[in-house]
Amino acid sequence: MGQRIGIFGGTFDPIHVGHLVAAVNAKHALALDRVVLVVANVPWQKAGIRAVTGAEDRFALVEAAVGGVPGLEAGRQEIDRGGESYTADTLQEMSDAHPDSELFVLVGWDVAGELATWERIEDVKRLATLVIVNRPGAGRPRGLDGDGWRVEEVTVPNLEISSTDLRARAVDGRPLDYLVPEAAVHFIRARGLYAGGR
Numbered sequence: 446m447g448q449r450i451g452i453f454g455g456t457f458d459p460i461h462v463g464h465l466v467a468a469v470n471a472k473h474a475l476a477l478d479r480v481v482l483v484v485a486n487v488p489w490q491k492a493g494i495r496a497v498t499g500a501e502d503r504f505a506l507v508e509a510a511v512g513g514v515p516g517l518e519a520g521r522q523e524i525d526r527g528g529e530s531y532t533a534d535t536l537q538e539m540s541d542a543h544p545d546s547e548l549f550v551l552v553g554w555d556v557a558g559e560l561a562t563w564e565r566i567e568d569v570k571r572l573a574t575l576v577i578v579n580r581p582g583a584g585r586p587r588g589l590d591g592d593g594w595r596v597e598e599v600t601v602p603n604l605e606i607s608s609t610d611l612r613a614r615a616v617d618g619r620p621l622d623y624l625v626p627e628a629a630v631h632f633i634r635a636r637g638l639y640a641g642g643r
């Protein structure tokens with residue numbers, strides 16, 4: 446029998462425990478075999494607005510962060526494909542690679558409210574069940590049910606953590622410890638990431 450695979454895409458600039466707690470709880474709630482944290486190569490909706498850390502560094506952070514947690518893994522499909530990252534392409538690639546599997550695409554409330562802006566959203570709808578997790582600071586999106594989506598909602602611990610705040614903390618010299626897994630904090634220090642002018 447094919448696997449139930451969660452695809453949790455993100456810019457992960459940097460990854461934080463909000464992402465990881467959402468991933469493991471969605472995995473548990475929906476009995477997924479694994480959740481792949483797919484690192485966006487060029488997150489086209491963010492890249493025009495701010496400088497995004499290099500994809501290989503963001504991937505290394507995700508790899509360090511998932512560590513030995515069973516069933517969580519870092520995905521480099523979008524990096525290997527190159528160019529701008531579209532979830533529709535990633536799902537098609539996963540579907541082709543694992544034709545027997547059932548795919549689930551995980552998003553937080555903030556991203557769930559923006560789905561209409563995604564490239565080829567009808568393909569995303571066709572290829573995967575949408576899994577929506579709560580996130581502080583965003584409202585629960587409405588109207589997805591009647592819109593052709595297969596939807597699952599999973600309630601996860603509310604963690605008011607964002608990569609934006611973490612980048613600001615790093616520039617100010619405030620600690621990232623415990624908000625970002627230790628191995629990823631080590632990588633950030635070793636590579637001098639997010640350190641602003643210091």
Ligand SMILES: Nc1ncnc2c1ncn2[C@@H]1O[C@H](COP(=O)(O)OP(=O)(O)OP(=O)(O)O)[C@@H](O)[C@H]1O
Binds near residue numbers: 463467
């Ligand atoms: N604290 C959180 N709780 C639940 N889901 C989250 C949380 N933070 C991020 N997510 C979800 O993780 C996915 C990837 O998010 P992303 O990498 O853009 O992180 P972010 O913290 O939102 O970054 P930024 O602050 O730079 O926009 C999105 O679906 C987002 O909704």
Ligand SMILES: O=C(O)c1ccc[n+]([C@@H]2O[C@H](COP(=O)([O-])O)[C@@H](O)[C@H]2O)c1
Binds near residue numbers: 531
């Ligand atoms: O496919 C798209 O057009 C698309 C547009 C915006 C965001 N996404 C995906 O949604 C996920 C979260 O995006 P972001 O920019 O909030 O990190 C990440 O996997 C992105 O690739 C996908």
